[in-house]
Amino acid sequence: MAGQWRNEFKNSRKGQSEMSRQVYLDYAATTYTAPEVVEAMAPYFTESFGNPSSIYSFSDRNRKAMTKAREQVAAVLGASQDEIFFTGSGTESDNWALKGTVWKLAAKGKDHIITTKIEHHAILHTGEFLQRQGYDVTYLPVDEEGRVRLEDLKKAVTDRTALVSIMFANNEIGTIQPIAEIGAFCRERGILFHTDAVQAVAHVPIDVQAMNIDMLSLSAHKFYGPKGIGAMYLRKGTRIENFIHGGGQEKGRRASTENVAGIVGLGKAIEQTASRMAESAPRITTLRDMLVDGVMKAVPHAKLNGAPSGERLPNNANFSFVGIEGETMLLDLDRAGIYGSTGSACSSGSLDPSHVLMAIGLSHEQAHGSLRLTLGEETTGEDIRYVLSVLPDIVAQRRAMSPLWEDYLKGLQKESR
Numbered sequence: 001m002a003g004q005w006r007n008e009f010k011n012s013r014k015g016q017s018e019m020s021r022q023v024y025l026d027y028a029a030t031t032y033t034a035p036e037v038v039e040a041m042a043p044y045f046t047e048s049f050g051n052p053s054s055i056y057s058f059s060d061r062n063r064k065a066m067t068k069a070r071e072q073v074a075a076v077l078g079a080s081q082d083e084i085f086f087t088g089s090g091t092e093s094d095n096w097a098l099k100g101t102v103w104k105l106a107a108k109g110k111d112h113i114i115t116t117k118i119e120h121h122a123i124l125h126t127g128e129f130l131q132r133q134g135y136d137v138t139y140l141p142v143d144e145e146g147r148v149r150l151e152d153l154k155k156a157v158t159d160r161t162a163l164v165s166i167m168f169a170n171n172e173i174g175t176i177q178p179i180a181e182i183g184a185f186c187r188e189r190g191i192l193f194h195t196d197a198v199q200a201v202a203h204v205p206i207d208v209q210a211m212n213i214d215m216l217s218l219s220a221h222k223f224y225g226p227k228g229i230g231a232m233y234l235r236k237g238t239r240i241e242n243f244i245h246g247g248g249q250e251k252g253r254r255a256s257t258e259n260v261a262g263i264v265g266l267g268k269a270i271e272q273t274a275s276r277m278a279e280s281a282p283r284i285t286t287l288r289d290m291l292v293d294g295v296m297k298a299v300p301h302a303k304l305n306g307a308p309s310g311e312r313l314p315n316n317a318n319f320s321f322v323g324i325e326g327e328t329m330l331l332d333l334d335r336a337g338i339y340g341s342t343g344s345a346c347s348s349g350s351l352d353p354s355h356v357l358m359a360i361g362l363s364h365e366q367a368h369g370s371l372r373l374t375l376g377e378e379t380t381g382e383d384i385r386y387v388l389s390v391l392p393d394i395v396a397q398r399r400a401m402s403p404l405w406e407d408y409l410k411g412l413q414k415e416s417r
């Protein structure tokens with residue numbers, strides 16, 4: 001069904017240039033909203049526009065729709081529907097988990113958060129903010145493939161630790177963390193455990209009970225739902241402060257008139273995407289592996305960043321090509337109709353490349369020459385073959401013009417002498 005979207009998307013640039021093919025490989029940044037999701041949302045903009053907080057029967061349908069969405073989310077996580085709270089985004093859920101926890105527990109002497117160096121900025125910048133407010137935050141290192149080591153977590157815990165927040169799967173390199181082990185450890189020590197599962201939800205299996213997760217952030221636009229709507233799983237009995245103050249919505253936990261259409265869309269999207277997981281994850285993994293194998297064979301001195309298949313999101317490929325600038329490569333790819341992303345940050349005015357790539361030990365060179373391609377449900381073998389027919393030449397051409405590449409080759413010669 002979503003093929004209809006894809007065709008519209010592909011046709012949108014036809015006739016504008018020779019290259020009408022468009023291959024979107026940035027699903028980790030955002031997905032399209034699935035047509036069946038848009039369809040489910042539509043009535044809540046028009047005929048059913050009532051405010052769910054109004055007690056008249058006109059709003060009954062909206063209240064029911066929100067309950068259904070809560071059940072749809074709960075079913076995918078192994079939670080119960082009264083543990084699901086809708087928020088404005090994954091970022092808001094992350095802010096709520098960190099700030100809400102220390103605001104509640106600091107009075108009891110628990111003012112320390114443990115997180116990692118490879119979190120999304122929604123966690124990292126919230127952590128830095130809290131440090132400026134006087135709270136204590138530890139950022140755990142990761143190994144070369146982006147994994148947190150349980151020993152490091154154990155060493156970092158003190159009797160002031162209120163919260164451990166470790167992402168389920170990384171948005172840049174796709175590494176999946178040993179969440180069940182971390183959850184078990186936190187439970188044993190009586191420390192709250194939050195996970196930013198924005199990249200993982202509906203793409204890999206999650207069970208908040210079996211994994212001992214107390215809080216979990218998710219966002220609809222990473223699983224074929226609309227942008228600007230997220231949710232937080234908050235285990236029953238978990239006492240944290242509210243983050244958004246105002247009315248009594250979401251059982252008094254998150255104020256503001258509910259985004260009913262967004263909530264309905266999130267519910268539909270999580271249910272539909274998760275129900276296809278058993279079929280789509282292996283298919284996307286196969287395509288991703290075909291992409292990785294093709295690139296590693298065709299591009300000399302290429303490096304695959306992240307963990308092996310199995311400990312990695314099915315759709316994630318992240319390469320480093322020394323000797324070139326990631327952003328130049330993105331522009332070349334863009335001209336060929338291929339949309340990806342990079343951990344290089346030159347044009348954004350910051351000299352520091354991706355904090356994730358630095359944390360797994362890459363050199364600045366390797367980080368600046370990085371390319372993330374993330375696949376989705378609409379990605380085909382034809383798309384991957386097209387990328388493989390274009391990308392190696394782009395890398396070779398840019399390297400041929402690059403003094404960085406010349407220096408790199410000279411360095412290699414010196415080493416072998």
Ligand SMILES: *Cc1c(COP(=O)(O)O)cnc(C)c1O
Nearest residue numbers: 089090091120122171198199219
């Ligand atoms: C996209 C993303 C977020 C932010 O979610 P928004 O809904 O866009 O605010 C947070 N964490 C991770 C890991 C993400 O990939």
